[in-house]
Amino acid sequence: MSDTIDIPAGDGTQTFRGYLALPASGRGPGIVLCQEIFGVNAYVREVADLYAQEGYVVLAPDLFWRMEPGVDLGYSPEDWQRAFGFFQKFDIEAGVADVTASVKALRAHPACTGKVGALGFCLGGKLAYLAAAHSGVDAAVGYYGVGIEGALDLVPQIKCPIALHFAELDQFCPPEARAQVLDAFAGKPDAQMYVYPGVDHAFARTGGDHFDKPSTLMAHQRSMALFKDAIGPVYDLSALWDKHCEYEFATRDVVATMATMVSEPYVNHIPTMTGGVGAKELSRFYKHHFIPSTPPDTRLTPISRTVGATQIVDEMLFCFTHTVEIDWLLPGIAPTGKPVEIPLVAIVKFRGDKLYHEHIYWDQASVLVQIGLLDPKGLPVAGAETARKLVDETQPSNTLMPRWEKSTGLTIADPALPLG
Structure with missing residues (x-):
């Protein structure tokens, strides 16, 4: 115009x-x-x-x-x-x-x-x-x-x-x-x-x-x-994002989902590089590889939300049972039937009153541990514990650090532990 x-x-x-x-x-x-x-x-x-x-x-x-x-x-x-x-x-x-x-x-x-x-x-x-x-x-x-x-x-x-x-x-x-x-x-x-x-x-x-x-x-x-x-202008970005998520996960309506976005949006799920750039590719992604391949028992539990002038940062728990092949999260992996709980962060950018892009982050190693494709023994990775500690800070810290016990009783004034 x-x-x-x-x-x-x-x-x-x-x-x-x-x-x-x-x-x-x-x-x-x-x-x-x-x-x-x-x-x-x-x-x-x-x-x-x-x-x-x-x-x-x-x-x-x-x-x-x-x-x-x-x-x-x-x-x-x-x-x-x-x-x-x-x-x-x-x-x-x-x-x-x-x-x-x-x-x-x-x-x-x-x-x-x-x-x-x-x-x-x-x-x-x-x-x-x-x-x-x-x-x-x-x-x-x-x-x-x-x-x-x-x-x-x-x-x-x-x-x-x-x-x-x-x-x-x-x-x-x-x-x-x-x-x-x-x-x-x-x-x-x-x-x-x-x-x-x-x-x-x-x-x-x-x-x-x-x-x-x-x-x-x-x-x-x-x-x-x-x-x-x-x-100005002032838009209710939280309401816009909530409506987008409703169309994605509740009503599972591709047309309505795309209507909340600018004419040429993009989505990038960072760990798996899945999503799409532009209306054509993103519509294809949503219709064939995202909405139908998201498990039916998927639950999103909000943890925190930061609203800026042009973007939202959403922290949440993403929980599901691996009952279908999830193209966007676990591409090419047959269903294992295992429950999965992961912290997930979405950075959502807006242009005016429409979504412009989404950058979605999660710990893929934690997902692989929970479905049994990655043995955590000897590796600095964890499974569902990462999700549980997100909502309960009293859960143990530093359990993946072999040297943690060596600092027991030491004070700030003591020399640092030697490396190696």
């Missing part, structure tokens, strides 16, 4: 264009997305669409319109040269005025529910910082902003929550410049500064030479936490 709209410039006599991405609901809080030096290109539109999936009305204004409307560059050497030329000629004050005009236009748009944040990358990272001081935004997030250290006199003017993401190896924001920014924000309420080790400038640009997925995921989660807290 995207469109291109006209944005009235601050002087009231001209307009410039902006890419507008809408959430599936059609309404939500606003984000003004400030571009890199390559214009409103495919990557900027991709970011806009991503945040629209998260529930925001996103407006990416064409901030180079005063030099050349419609700049849309790639990353070839020739495009890099053109982009750097635009950067050198860019009027930062006029750019801030255009961001401010975009904030005003977005607030007035019927799809926007009122509050508006600023988000930017590279040049846009600095503009998001400047928007926090000048444009009246309710929150701001900047990725590897270039030149922020030259405008630190504005820090006292920033009253909204702000997060800035830095790359440790970024030559456009070298360590000394980054240190100045971090020092300027030290102790300031609602200011979050993050440095990502071992990554370079533009680490969040998908397909780029410096793209780093772990850092990108962590930065996005932190950005979403700030935006959701400051401007």
